[in-house]
Amino acid sequence: MLFNVVKPARAVMTSxxxxxxxxxxxxxxxxxxxxxxxxxxxxxxxxxxxxVVMEDDQVRLQQLAGGIEQVLDGVDAxxxxxxxxxxxxxxxxxxxxSDWTALSASLYTVLLEAETVSELTDGAFDVTIGPVVNLWGxxxxxxxxxxxxxxxxxxILGRTGHDKIELxxxxxxxxxxxxxxxxxxxxxxxxxxxxxxxxxxxxGISNYLVEIGGEVSVGxxxxxxxxxxxxxxxPGDAAEQVNxxxxxxxxxxxxxxxxxxxxxxxxxxxxxxxxxxxxYSHTLDPQTGKPITHNLASVTVIEENCMRADALATGxxxxxxxxxxxxxxxxxxxxxxxxxxxxxxxxxxxxAFSSFITQ
Numbered sequence: 015m016l017f018n019v020v021k022p023a024r025a026v027m028t029s030x031x032x033x034x035x036x037x038x039x040x041x042x043x044x045x046x047x048x049x050x051x052x053x054x055x056x057x058x059x060x061x062x063x064x065x066v067v068m069e070d071d072q073v074r075l076q077q078l079a080g081g082i083e084q085v086l087d088g089v090d091a092x093x094x095x096x097x098x099x100x101x102x103x104x105x106x107x108x109x110x111x112s113d114w115t116a117l118s119a120s121l122y123t124v125l126l127e128a129e130t131v132s133e134l135t136d137g138a139f140d141v142t143i144g145p146v147v148n149l150w151g152x153x154x155x156x157x158x159x160x161x162x163x164x165x166x167x168x169x170i171l172g173r174t175g176h177d178k179i180e181l182x183x184x185x186x187x188x189x190x191x192x193x194x195x196x197x198x199x200x201x202x203x204x205x206x207x208x209x210x211x212x213x214x215x216x217x218g219i220s221n222y223l224v225e226i227g228g229e230v231s232v233g234x235x236x237x238x239x240x241x242x243x244x245x246x247x248x249p250g251d252a253a254e255q256v257n258x259x260x261x262x263x264x265x266x267x268x269x270x271x272x273x274x275x276x277x278x279x280x281x282x283x284x285x286x287x288x289x290x291x292x293x294y295s296h297t298l299d300p301q302t303g304k305p306i307t308h309n310l311a312s313v314t315v316i317e318e319n320c321m322r323a324d325a326l327a328t329g330x331x332x333x334x335x336x337x338x339x340x341x342x343x344x345x346x347x348x349x350x351x352x353x354x355x356x357x358x359x360x361x362x363x364x365x366a367f368s369s370f371i372t373q
Contacts, residue, residue: 048237053079057086058203059096060227064210067221067237078217085213086206086226092121093202095144105188106144106195114187122186124198124205124321125179131201131325132176135341139329140300142174144197150305152296171303204278204324207231211275211320224320231276231320232262243372248359249281249311249352257352257361260370262316274348274370276320280327281312281352299332308334309354316348316370339364 053064053075064082068074094100098107101121108115117125131139149162149170178191203226210224211231221234223242232242241261248257262275280297297306313330317323326347330338335353339362342349348367353360363371 050236051075053082055079055083058090058094058206058227060203062086062206062210062224062226064214064225065223066214066219067234068219078214078219081213081217082210085209089120089202089206089209092118093124093198093205095197095199102196102198109193111188111190111193114182114189117186117188119186120205120209122181122183122188124201125188125196126181126183127205127321128198128201128325129176129179129181131322131329134345135326135329135333137176137300138332139200139325140174140176141196141198141201142176142178142194143298143300143303144195145170146174146298146300146303147197147199147296148195149303150296150298152298167303174300176300200280200328201321201325203227204229204276204320204322207276207320207324229276229278229320229324230262233275235263244277246279246314246350246352247312257359258350258371259373260316260350260367261372262370273318274316276318276323277314277316278320278323278327279312279314280324280331297328297331306332306334310335310338310351311354311359312352313338314350315342316367335362342366 047069048067049070050065050067053062053066055062062082066075066078090097090100092101095103095106097103101118105111105115125141128139128141132141146167149167173192174194178194179196180189180191181187207224207226207229208231210226211222211233214222214224215233219233221236223230223232230244235241241263243259243261245256246258246260248255260277262277298304299306310331313327315323315327315330317326326349330342330349330351333341335351338349339351341347342364343366346364346366348364348370350361350363350367353362
């Protein structure tokens, strides 16, 4: 087994875009011997860190750790483009996708959400961009020894488009008007976070934090009754610096209120390469097929589920600050933007985001 169970944790961790920060707020009732325990391991080319609030029960912890590993392996087996035997890779390898192909419930759920976000962002989020991602060297294929030429880029980009995908719900299935190579890397990780959260709740763990490579979902609170607090990182290649701290309580929604329990961040400053002095971000614009070049450095989105937060953060990053801010305000989406300005980084956030800020 590849996972690790860590004895009582301080509930402090760092990840790609933010760190979990200990807080001390007014409390609710917990058993005095309940503590935060961490379970961690590798997945999706990154690592997961899961904090659970429970009593000291090593057998139970090992059972939870094994169950979490199975849940994440299941997501990987369905949605990985790095595994030739995954459900997604098998679909991508079909020479003709014009007939209905059966989908697992999980893969259908993710593809349906992807289409919803594609429509919302007017195509800024698009899972058919996989061949272009590979062309630029950010997928499973080897990194190219030169920047894609205009002719090749135009030819491959012309075959893509989320409008070429058709989904059905009963039974779950997919077909395309033109054979596609789908890449779910900007949404599957968030779905994995959600799946682990659902597993923990089913196992009777109501107070938890799940983090995979910088995407987070929480349930309940910490043993002292305080909310889970997350620090948004200031973009940069140096050591992490806190830009803003937000709190997520993970309480159940009441009276029709939305239950915001998930947070995801997308940025252009971690995954990139340089060629002939030019920097190329891994975030590609589906309209042009090229890496983004605008001044939006990172976007953090808070949502009801991490799958949607993950996809929206990517879509907003592609759109750029002005368009993404306008869309987020119009749809009352909690979003936080860090923009490169003349004097350094500038922070902006939607009105819906303000209630989550603690400092």
